[in-house]
Amino acid sequence: MLANLIGRFFQGILVLFVLFTVTFFLIKALPGGPFKSAEKAIPKHIREKIEAYYGLDQPVQVQYFRQLKNLLHGDPGLSLRLEGREVTEIISQAFPVSLRLGLAAMAIAICVGIPLGVIAAWKKNTLLDYSAMALAMIGICIPAFVIGPLLADQFGRRMNLLPAMGWDPTDPTSWVLPAVTLGLATAAYLSRLTRAGMLEILSQDYIRTAKAKGVGSFRMLVRHCLRGGLIPAVAFIGPAFAGIISGSVVIESVFAMPGLGMHFIKAIEVGDSPVILGIVMLYGTLIIIANFLTDLLGLWLNPRLRKS
Amino acid sequence: MEKSSSLWKDAGHRLSRNHAAMVSVVALFLIIAACIILPAIPEFIQDPDLQNLPNKNIAPSAGHWFGTDHLGRDILSRVLSGGRISIAVGLITTLVSVSIGVCWGALSGYAGGKTDAFMMRVVDVLYALPFLIVVILLGKTLEPLTAQLTKLAVAWFSPPGSASAAINKTTAWVEPITTLVPLFIAIGALSWLTVSRIVRAQVQSVAKQEFVEAARSLGLGHFRILFRHILPNTLGPIIVYTTLTIPGVMLLEATLSFLGLGVKPPYSSWGILIDEGANRMLSNPWLLFFPTLFFATTLFALNFLGDGLRDALDPKSAKD
Numbered sequence: 358m359l360a361n362l363i364g365r366f367f368q369g370i371l372v373l374f375v376l377f378t379v380t381f382f383l384i385k386a387l388p389g390g391p392f393k394s395a396e397k398a399i400p401k402h403i404r405e406k407i408e409a410y411y412g413l414d415q416p417v418q419v420q421y422f423r424q425l426k427n428l429l430h431g432d433p434g435l436s437l438r439l440e441g442r443e444v445t446e447i448i449s450q451a452f453p454v455s456l457r458l459g460l461a462a463m464a465i466a467i468c469v470g471i472p473l474g475v476i477a478a479w480k481k482n483t484l485l486d487y488s489a490m491a492l493a494m495i496g497i498c499i500p501a502f503v504i505g506p507l508l509a510d511q512f513g514r515r516m517n518l519l520p521a522m523g524w525d526p527t528d529p530t531s532w533v534l535p536a537v538t539l540g541l542a543t544a545a546y547l548s549r550l551t552r553a554g555m556l557e558i559l560s561q562d563y564i565r566t567a568k569a570k571g572v573g574s575f576r577m578l579v580r581h582c583l584r585g586g587l588i589p590a591v592a593f594i595g596p597a598f599a600g601i602i603s604g605s606v607v608i609e610s611v612f613a614m615p616g617l618g619m620h621f622i623k624a625i626e627v628g629d630s631p632v633i634l635g636i637v638m639l640y641g642t643l644i645i646i647a648n649f650l651t652d653l654l655g656l657w658l659n660p661r662l663r664k665s
Numbered sequence: 666m667e668k669s670s671s672l673w674k675d676a677g678h679r680l681s682r683n684h685a686a687m688v689s690v691v692a693l694f695l696i697i698a699a700c701i702i703l704p705a706i707p708e709f710i711q712d713p714d715l716q717n718l719p720n721k722n723i724a725p726s727a728g729h730w731f732g733t734d735h736l737g738r739d740i741l742s743r744v745l746s747g748g749r750i751s752i753a754v755g756l757i758t759t760l761v762s763v764s765i766g767v768c769w770g771a772l773s774g775y776a777g778g779k780t781d782a783f784m785m786r787v788v789d790v791l792y793a794l795p796f797l798i799v800v801i802l803l804g805k806t807l808e809p810l811t812a813q814l815t816k817l818a819v820a821w822f823s824p825p826g827s828a829s830a831a832i833n834k835t836t837a838w839v840e841p842i843t844t845l846v847p848l849f850i851a852i853g854a855l856s857w858l859t860v861s862r863i864v865r866a867q868v869q870s871v872a873k874q875e876f877v878e879a880a881r882s883l884g885l886g887h888f889r890i891l892f893r894h895i896l897p898n899t900l901g902p903i904i905v906y907t908t909l910t911i912p913g914v915m916l917l918e919a920t921l922s923f924l925g926l927g928v929k930p931p932y933s934s935w936g937i938l939i940d941e942g943a944n945r946m947l948s949n950p951w952l953l954f955f956p957t958l959f960f961a962t963t964l965f966a967l968n969f970l971g972d973g974l975r976d977a978l979d980p981k982s983a984k985d
């Protein structure tokens with residue numbers, strides 16, 4: 358187990374290194390550049406000075422190793438788009454917002470999606486199943502940029518129950534609408550995958566044996582089916598979790614929230630490489646951790662795998 | 666071999682008895698047929714790009730069944746001609762992504778050990794790569810190819826010596842497809858990651874079951890064991906995830922068109938129409954309602970068809 362853990366740690370570092378290298382050269386290949394915007398053209402001699410200030414006039418390999426060294430020291434440097442702001446500062450302000458929002462959304466998604474999928478599989482091809490799955494499909498068919506404004510309008514402006522927009526860390530009611538909007542699609546995915554996974558298990562011989570032995574249906578569902586039935590949903594949760602806590606542009610723009618997603622998009626638009634690299638490395642780390650935890654959870658759900 | 670043909674025959678028979686699946690097949694057929702055939706009949710459907718400002722923002726009525734938008738364009742024709750693009754993009758991308766994902770995940774899960782670790786670390790890297798940057802670069806790289814493809818397709822459909830009006834019409838018909846398809850094949854080739862992780866997890870759990878051991882002791886090769894005996898037992902989650910990928914791709918297309926990478930105006934797609942409709946949903950709700958209706962009906966149908974297929978192909982239900 359310990360050897361496994363150490364192995365995964367070094368694999369993770371290798372993944373991050375490859376990720377850094379590929380992303381760095383992808384950014385370099387982007388057309389345009391941070392100081393070459395078409396709208397407000399900067400005079401050439403000024404642009405050259407700015408680029409020299411940020412070291413963008415140096416050969417690519419020099420920039421690559423400087424950037425790598427900076428990251429190893431845990432400091433990606435200064436943003437090129439937001440003048441004078443450190444990447445670490447941007448991330449440490451925006452990430453907690455996205456993290457909290459993502460955690461709330463994921464909690465909603467798991468609490469709604471998995472029970473819905475289990476019930477649908479248990480009562481397969483009944484009205485209950487069809488209604489649960491129709492509900493899930495509505496969550497999938499109606500995109501967040503439609504559901505979000507509708508919820509904000511209904512519960513925020515008309516009924517005046519919850520804040521329609523904005524982010525107040527001290528006021529949990531301001532998280533409700535964005536978290537629900539963000540969690541709905543994930544809940545829908547989870548319920549579909551849980552149903553599918555449960556159906557695979559429910560048709561297995563050992564379930565028939567359990568039934569024949571007189572195990573009650575609810576007990577059988579929880580003790581015998583849930584573990585195996587959750588395998589596909591868990592494989593989905595890992596990466597989805599990393600994605601959901603690292604920011605969502607749609608939710609942030611609908612509810613005016615200062616999260617990480619908008620910074621990322623804006624940074625890509627202008628080729629702000631320190632910010633892009635900072636966020637990509639953060640996201641990569643989250644993905645590695647999430648997939649590692651998913652694999653561990655998979656081992657727990659799947660006792661047959663542990664023997665080998 | 667006789668046995669395998671009866672497997673498919675059985676499945677077809679079981680599928681045909683599933684009412685939800687059969688209704689879905691009919692609905693899908695009607696939508697696809699309407700999107701392909703009707704926009705080509707000018708008497709029935711007006712030009713989707715025809716602007717008619719005096720007729721702007723009309724609610725659904727006898728003249729315009731689905732109403733008109735802020736430029737007086739007929740929503741019915743826009744929904745139908747946009748559907749062609751959305752369906753093409755959704756199906757092609759999903760096909761590419763699911764095929765790669767299933768093979769990658771199945772091999773990784775079946776091989777285990779170092780191969781599995783390597784394949785899954787590749788997935789980790791690809792997950793974290795900034796998708797948007799890759800797509801922007803792909804769009805730029807593929808541009809010459811798509812231009813060439815459009816030319817070829819136009820030449821293929823219009824015989825030499827056609828009138829320029831006819832050529833323009835053919836161009837308008839093929840251009841949105843030929844410019845998008847290469848990009849979305851490439852996107853499909855990048856977005857198989859979650860499928861592969863799901864398939865890997867399922868394969869790992871099935872591969873340890875007794876019947877696989879039995880197959881191995883009969884001397885069956887790895888390839889046959891994996892693709893004939895293990896994968897059919899993981900079909901449920903694969904089919905479900907496939908039907909979940911399609912709406913994602915269709916909406917992604919709308920997001921990309923903001924970056925100038927998706928459908929270019931005046932052409933349209935369901936994703937773009939839903940997006941435009943969402944901006945005016947409180948004042949002109951029909952702009953959102955009709956594209957969403959078509960989008961949702963297609964997805965519901967695909968979904969019930971997928972569930973029906975899963976039930977029909979389930980090796981365990983053969984005796985029922």
